[in-house]
Amino acid sequence: MRTRFSTVVAGIALTLAATPALCAAPSPLAEGKLLFEKNCAVCHTIERSLAVQADRAGWEATINKMIVKGAKLEKAQVEPILGYLTAKSAFETKCNTCHDLQRPLTAIKNPEQWQATVKLMAAKKPGPITDADAGAIALYLSLVTPVKPATPAAK
Numbered sequence: 001m002r003t004r005f006s007t008v009v010a011g012i013a014l015t016l017a018a019t020p021a022l023c024a025a026p027s028p029l030a031e032g033k034l035l036f037e038k039n040c041a042v043c044h045t046i047e048r049s050l051a052v053q054a055d056r057a058g059w060e061a062t063i064n065k066m067i068v069k070g071a072k073l074e075k076a077q078v079e080p081i082l083g084y085l086t087a088k089s090a091f092e093t094k095c096n097t098c099h100d101l102q103r104p105l106t107a108i109k110n111p112e113q114w115q116a117t118v119k120l121m122a123a124k125k126p127g128p129i130t131d132a133d134a135g136a137i138a139l140y141l142s143l144v145t146p147v148k149p150a151t152p153a154a155k
Contacts, residue, residue, distance in 0.1 A: 027111075027143040032084030035077050043071070053089040056082065087136035094129050094137065095121070104141055110149065111142040 040049050043066075054062065059082055067073055073081070095104060098121070109117065118138040122129040129137075 027139055029080075029084045029087055029139050029143045032080035032082070033143065036081045036084055039071065039073055039077065039081070040066075050088065053093055054085075055089065056086045059085045059089070083136070084140075087140035090133045091137045091140045094133055098124070105145060107141075108146045108148045109141070110147055111138065113148065114138040114141045114145075 036049070037046055040046065052062070060078075063071075063073070063078055063082060067078075091104075092101060095101060104117075107117075115135075115138045118129075118134045118141070122134045
């Protein structure tokens, strides 16, 4: 009986501890990633598609070409997919200029910390990282890396 009670208490504690993470707002790129994986994998391996790097106009042209070839995408699905692919490409092309990509991909940060880090790196970069690129890169890293819990605000 005591063991069962301890198990129930432990389960409740774990549920309560996980609740903030489960209730956190999903990344704006999460929908695009899911739509990409669901729709593009019908014809291609995900790895093949993700090996391509393009800017927003390049991805838009590719998506439109796939629609002409028969991809079953609704108009409302294009923008989230476009956002995800553009953010991933911005990360891979901009951040790879100064350091390997594994370094940020293994870091544990929350979205606010990623925003600060990308802003700091953008100031150091020997080339243009636009505010749009920086925002997209921070969102992408928030989506694909382990999340560090936000520190509570000082009272």
